[in-house]
Amino acid sequence: MAGRPPGTASRLTSGFNRPMTRGANIPNQNMLLNPTRADDRPMTRGGLGGFQTNTGGFNRQIQDKTYFLGILRSKIAEVNNEMIRMNKEMTNINNDNSNYLSYGRKAEELNQQIEELRGELADYNMVLDRLNTSSSLSDVRNDFTNLKLHNDQETKALDMIFIEKGKKEEVIKRHEKEIAEEKKRREKILSSMTGPIRSRYEKCKIESEKLQEKMDSSQRQLDEYKNKMESMKNKIGISGIKQEALNLLEQLHTAELKRDELIEETKNVLTPAEEREKLLKQIKDNNQEISSIEKKLSEIKDTIESMKAELEERPSEGDDNTTDAEQKEMAEKYKELRKREKHMDEFLTNFDENKKSETEQLFNTRKSIVNYLEMISRAVEKMNRDSGGGQKKGGRDSEVTIADLKKVEELEKKVTNEYEKLKEKKKKMDDELILFSDTEGLKRRSEARKQQLLVEKQNLSRYKDNFRHELDALQRQSEAIQAQLLDQETHNQLSNLEKKLQSLEQANFSLKEQISSASAESDYEGVRNLVLSLVSDHNKWLQKQMLNPSYNY
């Protein structure tokens, strides 16, 4: 059907066979051509309706202008009526609305009233309860006063809190201001930054942001994990066995940690000897430290004592103002140091000048040295000339005699020196002489010594005799033992066997020697090797000669 073009004649006719779809058009067609063909109509309601409306058209056959005007007028009146009705309804609704609002307000007021009344009622109920439960009026009053007091306190506390809040707000404001200032300052710094620093700063900023992000994400992850853990724990908490298992696992973990620690410790544990050494070393170190500390302590004690002595030496200052004395001392020291520093500074500042003056002085002294030398030279030359010239024989003689006198004086000095020395020597010898002249004393002393020595000699000889006796006894004992030994048969046998063993060993040795000599005689291995190598060498040589016939020899 869809493939066919619509609107052909055959379609019109065939269209009557399918009334279900064409039903809407049919009445209009039939209205003019053949109005009464109900058998063809489908039995739908829509179809019947369409039939009824069209029946009105049958009341008046002529449909002219007045007819339509009438219809319009009636319709307009209807519309107007409808509008009036609507307006009325609207005003009604508005009134209702305003009424509703006022009623709502009223209801609220009433509600409040009810609440108040309910509170009052509860209070009364409570009072009644109290009265019923045998508590007296005074108790109630007390309670009331207590409550009032409590309330007052609460209100006071509230006021305090409020004031505090105000303060806090002020603080916050201040901090905010500071923050703003900081921001301004930062901006200033940023603006004052130049090229590389700024770029670096930006880089750092970016990095910090990244890190912040990372941290946030990890925090979130952590939270998630925590939540998960919580939920899991909750889940586990339902069943007792699981919880127990969790506890056991935790215990296991801690135990493992402990075990690892212990293993580490055992690794580090040394052998006992080493440990002992270590401990000894430690002890030694400690001892040293102790000794050094003791030394220090003693030093400190000494200083304290010296300080005390100093204090005692100054009775005028008294015991109670020791601090003053110390301070004085310190001040003096400080002054001294200051003086020294000043000296040093002066030295440094005046160094150049000093150097200059010193060099000048040096130069001057050198000059004067030269002058003196020249003067001396001249004087000596003059003297020589005078003496060489021989103008005045007497003068020359006097000079010579003066020189001689000088020499004589020197000699005299020397002689006196020697004389003194000899005197000393003589004194010494005299002392010794006294010592030697006392022959009696010497004799006595030597006699005493002799006596002593004699006594010693006697003692020693006695010792010697004792020892000799002992020796004799021991010798006799040993002889007896020897005789006993010789008497015994086993000893004889043993000695015989020993002799035999010796002879056998000798024979063994000689045989060994014989064997070695014989084996050396029959050892042709070396000779054979030598011969073989010689033959092979010879052969090689011969081969070479054969290959090289041109070579003549």
Next chain:
Amino acid sequence: MFKIKIAVVGPARAGKTAISNFLADAGDTIGSEYTPTIGCRILEMEQEMKISNRKEKCDIELWDCSGDLKYDACWTAMSHDANGIVFVFNPYEASQSKELNQWYTHFVQNSGIREECCLVIANKYESETGTPNSSKLGNLFDSIKVIQSNIEKDSEGFREEFKNYIQSVAAYSKSKQDQEEKMILR
């Protein structure tokens, strides 16, 4: 106690001051800058020695004289009463050996000091290279002992030799003094 005066002479820059300082243990001897001596410096030192089998302490005055010839007016004072003369020269400077003759004429010939009491030191600096011309010393110095010195290298050997020299000078002076004393006593 016994006093000896030794004059150390020779051309400028030969090392007289360095040697004298070294012998008298006075200050730095090596590596200090060259400063010409003006006039003369007198250094004192002591030495123990045996003279005719007797131990004696000897005070020695080392007269470190300037090598500048403009101070020849002072030479008489320097050589006056000297017991010994030590000539110092640098064998690597040809002119110095000639100049030594001048010193010799004044300090030895004119003052009448015996040649046994003289010593020539050929001072060698470590920095010097080349061949020394010590053989070119004038024949005036034929009978005077010549020793080599190198303070920077073999200082102790040199000190020992100088000690020996002082010993001989002291022995000679002592014997001379003794003779004079005997003369006077006669």
